[in-house]
Amino acid sequence: AQTVTQSQPEMSVQEAETVTLSCTYDTSENNYYLFWYKQPPSRQMILVIRQEAYKQQNATENRFSVNFQKAAKSFSLKISDSQLGDTAMYFCALIFGNEKLTFGTGTRLTIIP
Amino acid sequence: KAGVTQTPRYLIKTRGQQVTLSCSPISGHRSVSWYQQTPGQGLQFLFEYFSETQRNKGNFPGRFSGRQFSNSRSEMNVSTLELGDSALYLCASSPGTGGIPETQYFGPGTRLLVL
Numbered sequence: 001a002q003t004v005t006q007s008q009p010e011m012s013v014q015e016a017e018t019v020t021l022s023c024t025y026d027t028s029e030n031n032y033y034l035f036w037y038k039q040p041p042s043r044q045m046i047l048v049i050r051q052e053a054y055k056q057q058n059a060t061e062n063r064f065s066v067n068f069q070k071a072a073k074s075f076s077l078k079i080s081d082s083q084l085g086d087t088a089m090y091f092c093a094l095i096f097g098n099e100k101l102t103f104g105t106g107t108r109l110t111i112i113p
Numbered sequence: 114k115a116g117v118t119q120t121p122r123y124l125i126k127t128r129g130q131q132v133t134l135s136c137s138p139i140s141g142h143r144s145v146s147w148y149q150q151t152p153g154q155g156l157q158f159l160f161e162y163f164s165e166t167q168r169n170k171g172n173f174p175g176r177f178s179g180r181q182f183s184n185s186r187s188e189m190n191v192s193t194l195e196l197g198d199s200a201l202y203l204c205a206s207s208p209g210t211g212g213i214p215e216t217q218y219f220g221p222g223t224r225l226l227v228l
Contacts, residue, residue: 033214043201045219052214091156095214100146100158100169101205 023092117220138206
């Protein structure tokens with residue numbers, strides 16, 4: 001079975017600062033993807049970034065980047081130059097094969113003006 | 114491309130009633146997954162449909178069922194509603210190629226309140 005753990009229930013940071021959200025996971029699979037999804041107050045689940053496990057290079061999407069440590073089974077999200085619109089719940093998730101997404105419990109991030 | 118759409122967006126039902134939720138995937142996507150989100154249990158997988166067949170199923174009672182049509186649109190049904198079924202129901206679609214991980218794209222969700 002796959003597990004995803006987010007140990008930071010809540011975080012807050014000043015606008016324009018950098019924040020890192022942590023995620024660890026456990027799987028015996030070799031071919032899997034990891035994701036960060038964002039869920040703002042509207043409750044829409046929005047894809048932030050994806051990392052394929054077979055890729056050594058860390059994924060980046062504009063202000064969002066990940067630190068993927070496969071051996072340590074760690075997958076953290078760094079948000080640079082944080083903006084008020086980044087306020088949301090952030091979920092780390094894992095998928096392999098045709099299987100379901102396994103989600104962590106989420107981190108509530110608040111950007112303070 | 115248009116995103117995943119879900120209807121209705123909000124529903125209020127009473128205990129014992131049944132409800133049907135609808136999901137239209139991104140054009141060309143053949144796999145549709147359903148998730149239930151509650152404050153207590155977080156995000157839980159209900160089931161996944163591909164080519165009109167249920168391919169994966171989560172650990173939910175038989176009151177929860179679904180189906181997929183030939184145009185890949187999917188519906189889920191909950192019969193004999195209980196208070197604990199109050200939740201946000203999220204639908205996600207993916208291309209549906211075989212055997213490899215895929216990115217799932219979510220709809221806006223249906224908020225169900227059972228009174």
